[in-house]
Amino acid sequence: MRAVGERRDRDAFATLFRHFAPRLQAFMRRLGSADDQAEELVQETMLMVWRRAESFDPARAGVRTWIYQIARNKRIDSFRRRGRPEVDVNDPAFVPDPEPSAVDRLEAEQSAEQLRVALQALPREQADLLHMAYFEHRSQSEIGVALGLPLGTVKSRTRLALERLRRHLQQANEHS
């Protein structure tokens, strides 16, 4: 990723593309887009990765999180014809972080893999809710309607899922 950002290295970008394109393809297809449409969205996403690589800040987010953010925004733009407002750190009104905590950031990087493990261990009904939210862009209340569940039930299941993830990450950090 650094090679892409600093040296505009096309080989490094090709490696990144080979790794992420099949996953992005699956992500785009989750909302039911046809193959060629999905490829277009994958390309739009990766083109943005190329153009914005210099602004990628590994202290703030892992590569997969950063690519998820770009892919999500592309999807919202294209499927719902919605704009996606973005926070701008150069905004005069922007309130910066009180102290850039190096420890937190190190943990964020280390925990990416742990997070994946924790997600795989979630009970099915909790994982399903997260999939509906992240893959189908449904709000918590839309999920309630789709599943015929009261909003309160959806919210409490989601809260359980998030607490479980948090606990798992804490334990993983204590043992490392």
Place this chain on the structure above:
Amino acid sequence: MTISHPTDTLLLDYAAGGLAEAMSVLVASHLALCPACRRAVDGLDAIGGALLADLPREQVAEGALDRMLARLDEMPAPIPPLPSFDGETLRVLPAPLRSYIGRNLAEVEWRRLVPGIEQYKLPVADGGELGATAELLRFRPGAKVPRHTHVGEEAILVLQGGFTDETGHYVRGDVAQGDETVTHRPVGDPGEPCICFAVLDEPVRLTGPLGWAQKLFRG
């Protein structure tokens, strides 16, 4: 110092991409002002990153990489320039909201709703779906909004000054959220006028005797 934050549900909906545009402008504007919620959303985005990384890989069409590499030198589509904003506007409106308003605060065409309270409706896409509205509100100090409750959800982000209602006191950066279970009557703080960004996904329902103010937030 921000004390009232969007609910976890609202932050999750934002991170997962499930919010209507008007509400996502509100959340993004709060994030610009609130490091704590930015950190929370970073964590929720990391869940998205992990879910993405774990998706079963799907076959990419033949030649996709070559087509990709051929596009790297494409020029980005030009972004329409925003007007240059004055100091007051840059100080009061966070970037996500500023880009939707597209003009200086001094040039906003305020419309009087009731004595002491003015409104400016924002053009946002898909506002119609749920009858959602997005608007700036300006309260003169001491101005009282008629008592009301909501059919859907309401979120109000304070941008300047403050207001007080039955649920608390809100100042710049704070988000007040209400739904059909909350009946409230906000009053503008003394001092400078209170400017808020309000998003409603359904019309308000008045609980007081003042039926005329039914259109208060609808215009």
